[in-house]
Amino acid sequence: MGRALAEQLGRELKQPVIVVNRSGAAGNIGAASVARADNDGYTLLMTSAPFAIAPAIFPDLSFHPIKDFTAITQISMVPLLVVTRANSPLNSISDLVAAAKQNEDSISFATFGVASPPHLAGQKIQELAGMKMLHIPYKGGSEAITELLSGQVSIGILDVISMMPMVKDGKLKALAITGPVRAQALPDVPTLVEAGISYDDVGWFGLFAPAGLSPAITQILNVAVNKILAKPEMQKLVVASSTVPITPSTSPGEWQALFNENVRAWGASATEALKEDE
Incomplete structure (x- = not known):
């Protein structure tokens, strides 16, 4: 671009x-x-x-x-996507919040590093939803994606540019997207605000x-x-x-x-x- x-x-x-x-x-x-x-x-x-x-x-x-x-x-x-593996039992943000509240630290989230924008988003999402998740920082996207696909980590909070191909191919499913509006490329994926979490950074x-x-x-x-x-x-x-x-x-x-x-x-x-x- x-x-x-x-x-x-x-x-x-x-x-x-x-x-x-x-x-x-x-x-x-x-x-x-x-x-x-x-x-x-x-x-x-x-x-x-x-x-x-x-x-x-x-x-x-x-x-x-x-x-x-x-x-x-x-x-x-550049929105962030909340994604999980295709066969995950989590199908929505409400599923995610319920699972995290039911068993503290049972849900882990992958990002590209400590204090990265996805990490900061994850921290804020936890605060607003009243839940706790275990942060798993990775040094690169390939490692995070591998762990997501294998189920070693529950969800990823990662940039839409990196995640879009995997979502389009059906290897990952998107639970929500950050930002004030839905992405034209993913019209069926709700924003976090629509999903009940008032975060639109x-x-x-x-x-x-x-x-x-x-x-x-x-x-x-x-x-x-x-x-x-x-x-x-x-x-x-x-x-x-x-x-x-x-x-x-x-x-x-x-x-x-x-x-x-x-x-x-x-x-x-x-x-x-x-x-x-x-």
Whole structure:
């Protein structure tokens, strides 16, 4: 999706837009390079929700996601799925809550790591539902999926992008999805709110620039990107990537406010989760 967006942004701005993939350190190497770049609008960062909790997990970061960046716009929402193996006796969130309440710690949930967004979601779901589950953190998606399929772990709270192929193939069944709306790719899967748990936080992809970008350039980029994202072909691409389009689009101020709140709330939850894991 990032390359398609870059290609169309180049056409919209009438100049080439080059995609540079800088992996490593959970995306922090790429983010640090953007934080150090000139704030002229020619260097942008497309990143995802873990960026918001980076300060809580990596105390020696060379940047801060709020102080060192300007929010441009939200690109899409990335929900989490609550999934279980196809032959699990759990068929709904109410089944899950009932089983967890009947026998404490009988239900385990897989995530991609301590203080990851799925872990934080799991903690909040337990709190809101008044139940307890055993957290099983994994270092990667393949290990978590293997354990889910074998029944070694009861459920997974994992990102929709990773889980969608397994759900579509019938190897996993989705009990619920996070976020304010159902995913177009999984229209029969209820949101957690619909299932009775008032949790609608969701991950995302977002666009940022170095801090100090002028309001005029910020607005130009926001309008250009949102115009592209509103095109039918891009809406289809967003849905095909298992994410959820942003409707209506976000202004720089709206995206900055939402991002700041994510950094505050998720950061506090991540810090608490890390303390509990010590």
